[in-house]
Amino acid sequence: MPRRSSGRVTLQDIAERVGVSKVTVSRCLREPQRVSETVRLRIEEAIDVLDYIPNRQAGALSSGRSLSVALLVPSISNSVFSEVQRGVDEGLREAGYQVLMGHTGYSILEEERLIDTFLAYGVDGFVLSSTRHTDYAQRLLNRARLPVVETMELTDNPLDINVGLDQRVAGRAIGEALITAGYRRIGFCGARLDYRVQQRLAGWEDALKAAGLSTQRCQTTPRPSSYRLGGELLSAMLERWPDMDAVFCCNDDLAAGALFECQRRRLEVPGQLALAGFNGLDITDATWPTLTTVITPRRAIGEQAARLIVERLQGAPHAPSRHDMGFEIALRQST
Amino acid sequence: MPRRSSGRVTLQDIAERVGVSKVTVSRCLREPQRVSETVRLRIEEAIDVLDYIPNRQAGALSSGRSLSVALLVPSISNSVFSEVQRGVDEGLREAGYQVLMGHTGYSILEEERLIDTFLAYGVDGFVLSSTRHTDYAQRLLNRARLPVVETMELTDNPLDINVGLDQRVAGRAIGEALITAGYRRIGFCGARLDYRVQQRLAGWEDALKAAGLSTQRCQTTPRPSSYRLGGELLSAMLERWPDMDAVFCCNDDLAAGALFECQRRRLEVPGQLALAGFNGLDITDATWPTLTTVITPRRAIGEQAARLIVERLQGAPHAPSRHDMGFEIALRQST
DNA sequence: TTGAAAGCGCTAACAA
DNA sequence: TTGTTAGCGCTTTCAA
Numbered sequence A, B: 001m002p003r004r005s006s007g008r009v010t011l012q013d014i015a016e017r018v019g020v021s022k023v024t025v026s027r028c029l030r031e032p033q034r035v036s037e038t039v040r041l042r043i044e045e046a047i048d049v050l051d052y053i054p055n056r057q058a059g060a061l062s063s064g065r066s067l068s069v070a071l072l073v074p075s076i077s078n079s080v081f082s083e084v085q086r087g088v089d090e091g092l093r094e095a096g097y098q099v100l101m102g103h104t105g106y107s108i109l110e111e112e113r114l115i116d117t118f119l120a121y122g123v124d125g126f127v128l129s130s131t132r133h134t135d136y137a138q139r140l141l142n143r144a145r146l147p148v149v150e151t152m153e154l155t156d157n158p159l160d161i162n163v164g165l166d167q168r169v170a171g172r173a174i175g176e177a178l179i180t181a182g183y184r185r186i187g188f189c190g191a192r193l194d195y196r197v198q199q200r201l202a203g204w205e206d207a208l209k210a211a212g213l214s215t216q217r218c219q220t221t222p223r224p225s226s227y228r229l230g231g232e233l234l235s236a237m238l239e240r241w242p243d244m245d246a247v248f249c250c251n252d253d254l255a256a257g258a259l260f261e262c263q264r265r266r267l268e269v270p271g272q273l274a275l276a277g278f279n280g281l282d283i284t285d286a287t288w289p290t291l292t293t294v295i296t297p298r299r300a301i302g303e304q305a306a307r308l309i310v311e312r313l314q315g316a317p318h319a320p321s322r323h324d325m326g327f328e329i330a331l332r333q334s335t
Numbered sequence C: 001t002t003g004a005a006a007g008c009g010c011t012a013a014c015a016a
Numbered sequence D: 001t002t003g004t005t006a007g008c009g010c011t012t013t014c015a016a
Helices: A011-018 A022-030 A037-050 A056-063 A079-094 A108-120 A135-144 A167-180 A195-210 A227-240 A252-264 A298-313 B011-018 B022-030 B037-050 B056-063 B079-094 B108-120 B135-144 B167-180 B195-210 B227-240 B252-264 B298-313
Strands: A068-073 A098-103 A126-128 A148-153 A161-165 A186-191 A218-221 A246-249 A274-276 A293-295 A321-324 A328-330 B068-073 B098-103 B125-128 B148-153 B161-165 B186-191 B218-221 B246-249 B274-276 B293-295 B321-324 B328-330
Touching: A011 A022, A011 A037, A022 A037, A056 B056, A068 A079, A068 A108, A079 A098, A079 A298, A098 A108, A098 B098, A108 A126, A108 A135, A126 A298, A148 A195, A148 A298, A161 A167, A161 A298, A167 A186, A167 A195, A167 A246, A167 A274, A167 A293, A167 A328, A186 A195, A186 A227, A186 A252, A218 A227, A227 A246, A227 A252, A246 A252, A252 A274, A298 A321, B011 B022, B011 B037, B022 B037, B068 B079, B068 B108, B079 B098, B079 B298, B098 B108, B108 B125, B108 B135, B125 B298, B148 B195, B148 B298, B161 B167, B161 B298, B167 B186, B167 B195, B167 B246, B167 B274, B167 B293, B167 B328, B186 B195, B186 B227, B186 B252, B218 B227, B227 B246, B227 B252, B246 B252, B252 B274, B298 B321
Parallel strands: A068 A098, A068 A126, A126 A148, A148 A161, A161 A321, A186 A218, A186 A246, A246 A274, B068 B098, B068 B125, B125 B148, B148 B161, B161 B321, B186 B218, B186 B246, B246 B274
Antiparallel strands: A293 A328, B293 B328
16 A cells, blocks of 8 residues: 555656656756757646646755755854855855855854754755864764865864955954054953964954064953953953053944944043944944944855855865955945 | 756665665654564665755655744844844754844845745745734745744734734833933934834833933944944934933944044043943954943853744744843943 | 656654 | 565666
8 A cells, every 4th residue: 555645745646647758757847958849848737737846855865966055054143154054045046056054143052963963864065154073963064075165264174165364364354453543452352262263363362472472461251252241351351450542343233343442431442542343344334433343254155155166065075175255455434 | 758857966866776665664763663673774874875866845745844943034144143042042953943134234124025035945834033924924924834932122013923022011120220320311313223122212201210210322323233334323322312321222333333432522431421332242342341231141042042933843833922032231330 | 859767864753 | 673665756877
């Protein structure tokens, strides 16, 4: 006895209605030009009438390709990654791939879990938003022999493709920009302290040390960043180092929060304190004063990641590569 | 001749290594207690050694259940939805479901496309973030007989389950709050003008009309909202209605942008102009002055949606239901 | 241009 | 407790 079928319309239903075999219908969907015009038109009509939706699971199982790519980001609510996501999504969709998104909550263990999950779903490739992974995750990825793009930061040992920017150089650049602007008692405030933030901090130290300035004014916390936290960190810093004349905040959320705190304290920005952020989110260009920041090419990173992964999916050979997408310092009213 | 196999480790590989049949391995994964302890331990060891990852496509094809649910949101970058997403994700993950996310860009046509795509992926249910859909999308959903939750706003004719809040009543409530606070020449500024914004606008009108106040001070645009747009709209309004004493912005982004514009113009908030937003995003509690807003229970909406969909997936009967999750007016410094 | 047969990796139903 | 058999819906291969 046949198992109860799902009730869904299948290729077979279309085939029967049209009076051809199901291979012909399948072919008509994938390579229409290989089917005679008359048959094609009748098949298309039947598909329309019956509201046929192909079963991708069956297709993927049979062909070994799922036409989907996993995109893992640390956080959904952090708008930094939504730009990357847009770039990836657009590029992959054009090429006929569906993007499946997961968020790791900045945890490499959760990333590992998601890699496992998406491998089980049969994705054809991965876009990751870090270069740091668990050993097991790396083993899974290597074994799967799928194209993998690591984004956001650069690494000397990419798993496969690496698209990002040098976070340390960018941190140094904003430090130097503050120094050039005449500031001398420059602080750093950082939250979350993931790898990228640590790199920015190192860059800030590079700049200050090269100029013979003190790097003591450094306030960090593992807590996730938020506007309010920006205010809290700034308050703590003002208390410890009342002489501070500028602060580089590790991201724009903290910088905006610090700015709001300055407004609350009626502290003039940049008159009494200069502020700089990192990423170039929309808000940096909307506040008053507008915020100096490092504009990171997040959209371009996503687009490039998509482009490269599509190349690989279309047969380009595996050859580790590294793509430095650069960054731009935006000097605004806050410095 | 057998087709080239994928090279991946399969149930069969585990079975051979252990010396049992593959059903036993499959069973061991799904109902471990139905397999003898000795066999179970050896299977678990083999899975570990071989780094076996189940093929979910095959499993789904065979069982008719994919253990995944699609969540469609209008926008990824809009943090309003990231809270909903968190709630949904958490609830569904606990129950063993994977959430697949898509974003519609506020287009019901794109929503239709995504529903089609995710049906092709065999998802077991949908969480949508609106109550408005194309006819075809509704037909697809009805035919699929899957649990569907429509979130965010309420409707009298839910497709299935509806979890949200009455956007119009909320708009009216904030209007009334402004009136109670003594404001009389109250404006409305809105962007995007999706259904929810239209409802909030209608609520604002309700409040003003009930109090015998003019509803002429209404500035809207179909453009997507952003901080900068909030500033632009406010500028336009101040020009047209210089006597305005308060503005209800249809969302917090516009409200924050309007606040920044006031700061730029050295217009005192709330002294010369009061501002109110909608949603209760983090920023409303961080700016100076803090922003009066309507706090929407987005996280709770997501959690409730997850709970209800899981119930249905576990066999609860289809019975259209509507869940009003309410809202809360937060009176802050800006009014 | 079309079709028959085999099989992707898994699970459900039934039998032992 | 374990295994046999059949089939989920599709694509690939090969033949006509």
